[in-house]
Amino acid sequence: MKRFYKEVDIQPALGGWQVTLDGRAIRTQKGAGQIVPTEALARALAAEWDAQGEKIDPATLPLRDMADYALDVIAPDPAAVADKVLTYGDTDTLLYRADPDEPLYVRQQELWEPITKRFEERHGIELVRVSGIVHRPQNEATLAKLRDALGKQTPFALAGMEAMTSLAASLMVALEASEPGADALALWQAASLEEEWQAELWGRDEEAEERRAKRESDFLRAREFVRLAASD
Numbered sequence: 001m002k003r004f005y006k007e008v009d010i011q012p013a014l015g016g017w018q019v020t021l022d023g024r025a026i027r028t029q030k031g032a033g034q035i036v037p038t039e040a041l042a043r044a045l046a047a048e049w050d051a052q053g054e055k056i057d058p059a060t061l062p063l064r065d066m067a068d069y070a071l072d073v074i075a076p077d078p079a080a081v082a083d084k085v086l087t088y089g090d091t092d093t094l095l096y097r098a099d100p101d102e103p104l105y106v107r108q109q110e111l112w113e114p115i116t117k118r119f120e121e122r123h124g125i126e127l128v129r130v131s132g133i134v135h136r137p138q139n140e141a142t143l144a145k146l147r148d149a150l151g152k153q154t155p156f157a158l159a160g161m162e163a164m165t166s167l168a169a170s171l172m173v174a175l176e177a178s179e180p181g182a183d184a185l186a187l188w189q190a191a192s193l194e195e196e197w198q199a200e201l202w203g204r205d206e207e208a209e210e211r212r213a214k215r216e217s218d219f220l221r222a223r224e225f226v227r228l229a230a231s232d
Helices: 039-050 062-074 078-089 103-123 140-151 155-168 171-177 184-191 193-202 206-229
Strands: 008-013 016-021
Touching: 008 039, 016 039, 039 062, 039 206, 062 078, 062 155, 062 206, 078 140, 078 155, 078 171, 103 140, 103 171, 103 184, 103 193, 155 171, 155 184, 155 206, 171 184, 171 206, 184 193, 184 206, 193 206
Parallel strands: none
Antiparallel strands: 008 016
């Protein structure tokens, strides 16, 4: 699509902020007003539009897409998305570890156990660790507390958390990365431990490394979306 506007700006709107193109307020892909909760997020969205060249490239509007998803999909039924994200509580990457006699287990303990313990303390829960690939469910009390934590999130926070959870295959990593001051890159690297381990053992494949770099970038962007949506 050819760029159809010259000026990009933001303006206060009922309940938040809105991007304008030549004075016209942006709408979501389903036609709702794209009103976001913070000025910081509005400015980041405006920057995406301002950076477009003669042609608009939808692939370079990822924050726009997350904002639309928050408003069009999550806001009407946040519980449905929270339940979807919660399924990772039972299959969290950081809880499924190698057998104790394997070298990988030592690396997992060093990297994953401090994150897991911090997460348990933050939420007042005890998580089941599993050695091997046989699934073991978390208890209902634990899942209820995690459901409550997700239920307290705004649609915008949930949009970013859902993306992070899916990319990291870890609800724990997503919730920890969403905390103020969290080291999101270190958390992503922890979630990617097994991929890194395999690369160290068998060598690096260029295409696989490019895919992993793309996923890392997407994860960090989703975390930034959560931060911007809560920054005012």
